[in-house]
Amino acid sequence: xxxxxxxxxxxxxxxxxxxxxxxxxxxxxxxxxxxxxxxxxxxxxxxxxxxxxxxxxxxxxxxxxxxxxxxxxxxxxxxxxxxxxxxxxxxxxxxxxxxxxxxxxxxxxxxxxxxxxxxxxxxxxxxxxxxxxxxxxxxxxxxxxxxxxxxxxxxxxxxxxxxxxxxxxxxxxxxxxxxxxxxxxxxxxxxxxxxxxxxxxxxxxxxxxxxxxxxxxxxxxxxxxxxxxxxxxxxxxxxxxxxxxxxxxxxxxxxxxxxxxxxxxxxxxxxxxxxxxxxxxxxxxxxxxxxxxxxxxxxxxxxxxxxxxxxxxxxxxxxxxxxxxxxxxxxxxxxxxxxxxxxxxxxxxxxxxxxxxxxxxxxxxxxxxxxxxxxxxxxxxxxxxxxxxxxxxxxxxxxxxxxxxxxxxxxxxxxxxxxxxxxxxxxxxxxxxxxxxxxxxxxxxxxxxxxxxxxxxxxxxxxxxxxxxxxxxxxxxxxxxxxxxxxxxxxxxxxxxxxxxxxxxxxxxxxxxxxx
Numbered sequence: 461x462x463x464x465x466x467x468x469x470x471x472x473x474x475x476x477x478x479x480x481x482x483x484x485x486x487x488x489x490x491x492x493x494x495x496x497x498x499x500x501x502x503x504x505x506x507x508x509x510x511x512x513x514x515x516x517x518x519x520x521x522x523x524x525x526x527x528x529x530x531x532x533x534x535x536x537x538x539x540x541x542x543x544x545x546x547x548x549x550x551x552x553x554x555x556x557x558x559x560x561x562x563x564x565x566x567x568x569x570x571x572x573x574x575x576x577x578x579x580x581x582x583x584x585x586x587x588x589x590x591x592x593x594x595x596x597x598x599x600x601x602x603x604x605x606x607x608x609x610x611x612x613x614x615x616x617x618x619x620x621x622x623x624x625x626x627x628x629x630x631x632x633x634x635x636x637x638x639x640x641x642x643x644x645x646x647x648x649x650x651x652x653x654x655x656x657x658x659x660x661x662x663x664x665x666x667x668x669x670x671x672x673x674x675x676x677x678x679x680x681x682x683x684x685x686x687x688x689x690x691x692x693x694x695x696x697x698x699x700x701x702x703x704x705x706x707x708x709x710x711x712x713x714x715x716x717x718x719x720x721x722x723x724x725x726x727x728x729x730x731x732x733x734x735x736x737x738x739x740x741x742x743x744x745x746x747x748x749x750x751x752x753x754x755x756x757x758x759x760x761x762x763x764x765x766x767x768x769x770x771x772x773x774x775x776x777x778x779x780x781x782x783x784x785x786x787x788x789x790x791x792x793x794x795x796x797x798x799x800x801x802x803x804x805x806x807x808x809x810x811x812x813x814x815x816x817x818x819x820x821x822x823x824x825x826x827x828x829x830x831x832x833x834x835x836x837x838x839x840x841x842x843x844x845x846x847x848x849x850x851x852x853x854x855x856x857x858x859x860x861x862x863x864x865x866x867x868x869x870x871x872x873x874x875x876x877x878x879x880x881x882x883x884x885x886x887x888x889x890x891x892x893x894x895x896x897x898x899x900x901x902x903x904x905x906x907x908x909x910x911x912x913x914x915x916x917x918x919x920x921x922x923x924x925x926x927x928x929x930x931x932x933x934x935x936x937x938x939x940x941x942x943x944x945x946x947x948x949x950x951x952x953x954x955x956x957x958x959x960x961x962x963x964x965x966x967x968x969x970x971x972x973x974x975x976x
Contacts, residue, residue: 463686463689463693465693467681468682469697470739470740470743470744473736473737473739473740473744474670474674474677474740475674475675475694475695475701476697476698476736477732477737478667479697479698479699479700480701480705480733480736481663481667481733484551484705484725484729486798486802486805487706487801487816488714488725488805489507489508490508490802490805491718491805491806492656495639495718496561496562496565496719497642497646497656498639498641498643498645498647499639499646500930501803501930501934502926503926505921505922505923508802508923509918509919509922510661510664511660511667512918512920513919514661514665514668515911516912516915518669519672519911519915520905520909521908522539522668522670522672522908523905523907523911524908525539526673526676527676534747534750535680535746536673536680540670540674540677540737541741542669543667543671544666544733544734545734546663547663547666547667547733548734549730550662551663551726551730551733552726554659554660555722555723555730558656558721559721560652561652565641565642565645565719569641569644571638571641571642572719574638575717578591579717583623583624583626583627585608585611585620586616586620588622588630589611589616591604591634592604592605592608595637597637597640600636600637604630604633604634604637624865624867627866631810632810632933635718635810638719671911672907672911675694675891676903677744677746678690679892679895679903680746680749680750680753681746683756683762685762687892689832689836690835691835691887691889692834692836692888693832693835695884695888696828696832699828699884700824703821703824703828704732706818706821708725709817710815710818712724715805715815716809716814718809778956779958782956782958783897783909783958785951786890786894787910788913788948789847789851789952790890790894790914790948791913791914791916791917791948792917793854793886793944793948794913794914794917794918795921795924795944795948796921796941796948797945798917798918798921799921799944802918802925803925803929803937806934811934811935812865812866812869813866813869814872818873819872819873820876823876823877823879824880825880826877826878826881826884827880827884830880830881830884830885831888834881834884834888835888843892843959844893844952844958844959847886847890847893847952848949848952848953849885850885851886851948851949852949853878853879855942855949857875857876857878857879858942858945859938859942862938862942893955893958894907894909894910896957896959897957921944925937925940
């Protein structure tokens with residue numbers, strides 16, 4: 461039983477373009493809603509949650525629908541083609557709307573120009589007193605004045621500096637001021653936002669139609685004992701997709717500052733999605749690969765009996781409980797992880813005075829390096845133990861970020877590097893544990909269950925974390941994520957099914973038996 465790595469990589473191209481889309485979505489859409497339309501954290505979280513609410517119903521539906529498909533191209537491929545094309549063209553549409561809104565808010569309120577004047581300001585009192593004197597809005601002038609009052613009334617030297625806490629407060633007040641100007645523009649004319657949200661929903665609905673079929677393709681063409689290793693490759697492809705966007709954002713210079721033009725990012729990502737789709741269609745002949753998998757299972761004596769009759773068969777109670785515990789674990793670790801990935805692009809520049817792309821890229825690189833070794837390790841020690849290690853490490857990493865300041869921002873690179881290893885340990889094994897409890901005829905349905913729970917978390921967490929951030933400030937983000945991950949640790953401890961039997965220990969000579 462040897463995994464065909466080349467085949468699995470080509471199958472993973474579908475997941476690669478999915479991850480590329482979601483990485484750009486998580487990083488940019490929230491920033492656009494907050495900076496260019498003036499939404500607060502709660503409202504932006506609500507908009508970000510809409511797609512996940514739709515996905516709750518659409519992922520299981522299209523997963524089950526693809527199970528019953530009998531297209532000449534296979535059960536999953538038609539969904540991948542249609543969904544990718546629609547989503548890619550919608551991204552290009554978002555590029556034009558983003559460009560229009562950026563130009564509009566600068567022309568009507570000079571928001572972009574004002575931000576350009578202060579984006580490099582650090583903690584000199586003299587610089588911020590100058591900003592204070594130029595602000596015409598009395599509400600925000602009062603907020604800045606309250607922080608600077610002692611310096612203004614008692615006088616100050618030109619080199620006097622604000623404390624870290626004062627710098628954080630004054631930048632927060634100024635960001636609120638700029639956001640208020642953008643909100644005034646949005647509420648005076650909702651037409652641009654309406655076009656933006658309609659195009660966004662088209663893209664998100666298109667992505668929901670093929671996410672479950674794309675992920676279900678891996679178990680369709682891979683025998684059960686090799687699915688953890690294959691899922692490591694699939695997740696590796698996903699990490700590469702995310703890394704492509706992060707590198708692109710650094711090259712385009714859009715990762716550290718607000719009020720920049722994201723048009724080229726959307727256009728390039730949309731174009732790359734089409735390119736990867738064409739390669740996928742050229743290399744992946746789904747019906748042939750499925751036939752090869754069935755033939756191999758029969759040869760190895762692990763083929764499922766009566767596949768046609770098991771679709772509605774109920775799981776035994778003990779396996780059902782394990783399935784639910786796995787799914788609830790998925791829900792809570794996505795609650796924590798997605799809160800971080802969707803808000804870090806706002807958190808890092810405004811709390812740590814640093815870009816978000818390099819840190820997230822490091823997390824993706826360490827995940828890429830870890831996926832295959834973790835797939836091998838989990839086949840030896842078991843999926844559950846590997847996941848528990850990953851969850852504990854993830855909780856430690858998220859809990860640590862709270863204590864990082866702008867002066868120690870470099871530590872974020874180290875912590876997110878460890879976060880990549882933790883997330884790889886979880887991701888390589890969680891989906892295979894779910895489909896391990898399925899039968900050949902309902903893999904798509906179980907894939908839908910997995911993504912329904914992960915998307916439910918992503919429907920709730922942008923809104924919930926946004927509410928906490930509006931109430932307690934941006935720094936509450938990582939404690940929130942830590943608590944969610946610790947809950948996932950608690951539910952995962954009680955899972956008893958869905959694991960893989962550890963491989964029999966090989967002799968030294970057997971380890972030399974590898975593919976060419």
